[in-house]
Amino acid sequence: MRYASVTDRLAGLAGAKWALHARARALKAAGEDIIELTIGEPDVPTPTRFIEAAHRSMLAGRTGYSNGRGEPGVVAALAARYSARRGREITRDQVMCLPGTQTVLYAVLRAMAETGDEVLIGDPMYATYEGLIAQTGATAVPVPLRPEHGFRMQASDVAARITPRSRVLFLNTPHNPTGAVLRTEDLRALGALARxxxxxxxxxxxxEDMVFPDVPFASPLDLPDLAERTVVASSISKSHAAPGFRSGWCVGPAEFCARLLPLSETMLFGSQPFIADLTKLAVSEPSPVAAGMVERFSRRAAIIAQTLDGVGGLRVHRPEAGMFALVDVRATGLSGEAFAAGLLERHRVAVMPGESFGAGLQGWLRLSLTQPDDRTAEAANRIAAHAASILGNAA
Structure with a gap:
């Protein structure tokens, strides 16, 4: 049988990156005591009041069809939220709602790029970004995010990779997997290139709502001279501990959203109204769980750094936001994939190999900060023991 070329472009870019996580889950299901530091799932349940809001909405009959833009209530709430946060008016026709950030990014990139185009993307990058770009037919052009710059994208590195085929500068701030947060000066320099x-x-x-203390958050949407070319994407998955509800959105120019609408209608023809009602409540007030996660994740990053940084040549990159820390294991002589595989089999700790996030993290590990403090500390001790055993065998 014949298949569309998109199936070839995406082959190996989805589940294959999560093979070690799947192996860890299988061991856990078999009764093994696994410390799981792989995926970025919030460490608290979805707040009851949000679940109750969705339940009330369903009982009230909010279970019918919606539309491709989003329910009026949540669209208005998001326009108000972004107007307040960005310091300028964001209108309702600048907002689109789709199921989760992943779907938003899929649709937005589909509207921005196609075969023959290039998308500039930081390397390392979140594991699904390569596939999101590939599905459009465009080519991903990696821009190195360097540890010596705190993994913040540098305009000079972008400029060196721009060609006549460049169409999109794809940013992620705060960044997964590095936890880096772009500053206003970074965005001004990058924006000048985009113009x-x-x-x-x-x-x-x-x-955005999970930036650590004393770290300023900035968005290209803050800068009026970039308004005509900027689209931001987000959701309630992380900030409100509600990943299973799949509720996301994008904010951008009204013309862009008007052009995106037929694509949204063709893909989905609307999200569930009862989830829209939950989301309206969530985005209309500060998150009841984000501040607690920020405090815990920052503390656990410190635990990992205190236990591992400088031990056996390991180096820890402290995040500025989010729910991950990075560990450089190149001093052991192993790749991140080899180190992580041995760590799981011998010490029952599951982490993500850096290679899952691009060439820029070869020889690194990404550690989730979502386990309790004692389990995080125990995992760090096991990582140290694994590194020591590798170096001891080498000697």
Whole structure:
């Protein structure tokens, strides 16, 4: 049988990156005591009041068809939220609601790029980004995010990779997997390049509410001179501990949203109204769980750094936001994949190999900060023991 070329472009770009996580889950299901530091699932349940809001909405009959833009109530709430946060008016026709950030990014990139185009993307990158770009037919052009710059994208690195085929500058701030947060000066420099070369700016800001203390958050949407070319994406998955509800949105120019609407209608023809009602409540007030997660994740990042940084040549990159820390294991002589595989089999700790996030993290690990403090500390001790055993065998 014949298949569309998109199936070839996406082959190996989805579940294959999560093979070690799947192995850990299988061991856990078999009764093994696994410390799981792989995926970024909030460490608290979805707040009861949000579940109750969705339940009330369903009982009230909010279970029918919606529309491709989003229910009027949540669209209005998001317009008000972004107007307040960005310091300028964001209108309802600048908002689109779709099921989760992943769907938002899929649709937005589909509207920005196609075969023959190039998308500039930071390397390392979140594991699904390569596939999101590939599905459009465009080519991902990795821009190195360097540890010496705190993994913040540098305009000079972007400029060196711009060609006549460049169409999109794809940002992620706060960044997964590095926890880096772009500053206003970074965005001004990157925005100047986007204006000069007529690039779209797509910014995934799903961790906006999870920035650590004393770290300023900035968005390209803050800058009026970038308004005509900027689209930001987010959701309630992380900030409100509600990943299973699949409720996301994008905010951008009204013309862009009008052009995106037929695509949204063709893909989905609307999200569930009862989830829209839950989301309206969630985005209309501060998250009841984000501040607690920020405090815990920051503390656990410190636990990992205190236990591992400098031990056996390991280096820990402390995040500025989000729910992950990075560990450089290159001093052991192993790849991140080999180190992580041995760590799981011998010490029953599951982490993500850096290679799952691009060439820029070869020889690194990504550790989730979502386990309790004592389990996080125990995992760090086991990582140290694994590194020591590797170095001891090498000697």
């Amino acid at each position: 000069t070369h007529d690039l779209w700016i797509l910014s995934d800001e799903v961790y």
